[in-house]
Amino acid sequence: MSNVSRDKRVEKVAKATWREWLGLGSLTLAVFMLSTDMTVLFLAMPSILPT
Amino acid sequence: MLWIIHIGELLAVGFVLTMGRLGDKIGRRRLLVFGVTVYGIASLMAAFSTAAWMLIAVRAFLGVAAATVMPSTMSLLRNLFLDPKQFSVAVAIHLSAFSAGAALGPTMGGLLLDHFWWGAVFLINVPVAIVLLATSRLLPEFRNADAKRLDVISVLLSSLALITLIFGLQEMAHDGFNMLYGGSVVMGIATGGLFIRRQMKSLDPLLDLRMFRIPVFNFSLIALMLILLVTSGAEMLFAQHLQAVVGLSPTEAGFLLIIPALLSMAGTLMSPVLTRWMRQAYAMVSGLFVAAGGALLIMLTAHDAGPLILIIGASLLAFGAGPTLTIASEQIISSVPQERAGSASAMNDVSSGLGYALSIAFIGSLGMYVYRQSLANSIPAGVPSEIVNSAMESIGAAVVAAEGVPKMLQAVQSSFTVAIQTIYGLAAIGLFVLMTIIIWKLRHVRQEDTVPAEKVTVALKRETLTKEFQRYN
Numbered sequence: 001m002s003n004v005s006r007d008k009r010v011e012k013v014a015k016a017t018w019r020e021w022l023g024l025g026s027l028t029l030a031v032f033m034l035s036t037d038m039t040v041l042f043l044a045m046p047s048i049l050p051t
Numbered sequence: 052m053l054w055i056i057h058i059g060e061l062l063a064v065g066f067v068l069t070m071g072r073l074g075d076k077i078g079r080r081r082l083l084v085f086g087v088t089v090y091g092i093a094s095l096m097a098a099f100s101t102a103a104w105m106l107i108a109v110r111a112f113l114g115v116a117a118a119t120v121m122p123s124t125m126s127l128l129r130n131l132f133l134d135p136k137q138f139s140v141a142v143a144i145h146l147s148a149f150s151a152g153a154a155l156g157p158t159m160g161g162l163l164l165d166h167f168w169w170g171a172v173f174l175i176n177v178p179v180a181i182v183l184l185a186t187s188r189l190l191p192e193f194r195n196a197d198a199k200r201l202d203v204i205s206v207l208l209s210s211l212a213l214i215t216l217i218f219g220l221q222e223m224a225h226d227g228f229n230m231l232y233g234g235s236v237v238m239g240i241a242t243g244g245l246f247i248r249r250q251m252k253s254l255d256p257l258l259d260l261r262m263f264r265i266p267v268f269n270f271s272l273i274a275l276m277l278i279l280l281v282t283s284g285a286e287m288l289f290a291q292h293l294q295a296v297v298g299l300s301p302t303e304a305g306f307l308l309i310i311p312a313l314l315s316m317a318g319t320l321m322s323p324v325l326t327r328w329m330r331q332a333y334a335m336v337s338g339l340f341v342a343a344g345g346a347l348l349i350m351l352t353a354h355d356a357g358p359l360i361l362i363i364g365a366s367l368l369a370f371g372a373g374p375t376l377t378i379a380s381e382q383i384i385s386s387v388p389q390e391r392a393g394s395a396s397a398m399n400d401v402s403s404g405l406g407y408a409l410s411i412a413f414i415g416s417l418g419m420y421v422y423r424q425s426l427a428n429s430i431p432a433g434v435p436s437e438i439v440n441s442a443m444e445s446i447g448a449a450v451v452a453a454e455g456v457p458k459m460l461q462a463v464q465s466s467f468t469v470a471i472q473t474i475y476g477l478a479a480i481g482l483f484v485l486m487t488i489i490i491w492k493l494r495h496v497r498q499e500d501t502v503p504a505e506k507v508t509v510a511l512k513r514e515t516l517t518k519e520f521q522r523y524n
Contacts, residue, residue: 024144038060
């Protein structure tokens, strides 16, 4: 298949709407939660629990 | 107490392959909703834990729940964004959240503890989880209708292999070699071998090894692992250098390290801009060139530089690494068929996890070896042996022990500087090697070849992949 016909097929792909971008916001929030949770304990460790 | 942090990290990497495959089978959105629900409940329980063992157990649950989130979120991006340029932007935004979380996490922890009780650091996850669950309907569902039941033995083998391997490497980096840690690494490699053997024989494997026959997938995984291998251990030593040699307090060092974390975020967001002008491989190499410049700046100036120059070097390194981390992940997810995106995303996490663990173990240990060798040759005459012994243990212990002995403190600091210069010199060499690999193996890849467009382009990709798969079989 030539590059020209391949490019034409790619151009037909649907663009994302506001709904997809809001979905990205939701997924990004999940990653932010995980990432923060991994590092939030670095300074907090000495204060955690009455140990 | 360190197990409160470690248990979650170990289980998150250990179960990621299983969760990647499970998402493809039961539905990526369903798995994400399940994982976020468990995460929210476990965070609530962590906040009200009354004993260390209880907190460790809850953190274990959090680790397993975390393993569900990464593969499902990354693979869902493929369902959401069919246009390659939009997909590229989406991946960059998605991954920049990692840098943002890493930058804000320690500061947020400190602030929460100043104003609330310690449980607040866990409780903060609960409202976030509720928002996520409320907005999950915005996400499309995807499941592989052909997927069969999960192979329990493969699940056990993959988890055991990753957990024992990473446990052994991490603990060796902290405490040095002993039979338990060495045995753990050997067990991880042996179990990993059994896992791979089982996958080769299985008709519906947990990890489809045919993905590794796709050059883009393979070399992107290598690029991701290499960049983390080169940079993670160096960053750990850098944080110690700021305190032990430059003389900053832990809080000052923590605040200063927010700058490279924010620039890492900026570098991640730069990648879709760069790929508008040039091919992905050249965008990665451009970033790596800047990163190598940062590593060389630290190497050349560490002996007398203040915190400003050092942070500029670390920021260049973090900023330059951003495009490679983003584009490699993008290529990993989009180079396989849609129904394998969950497993591909899980491999993305395994590659990152291994790169990080190997770096902490080997680069961190190499740095300490150089430090000890340099110190052994420069110990001033007349220093008591107990001070020398403490100085040989770790840089933190060395600074405390040598506090009242200026000549010894100077020897400790210059020896650690030699170690930092060696490690950053090696990091620069590693980055140039990585640039060569990328130019050699990925320069022909065009963004359009690896688009995540299921409706149109996957059909095209399947033609290519089918040839690859047939050749493999």
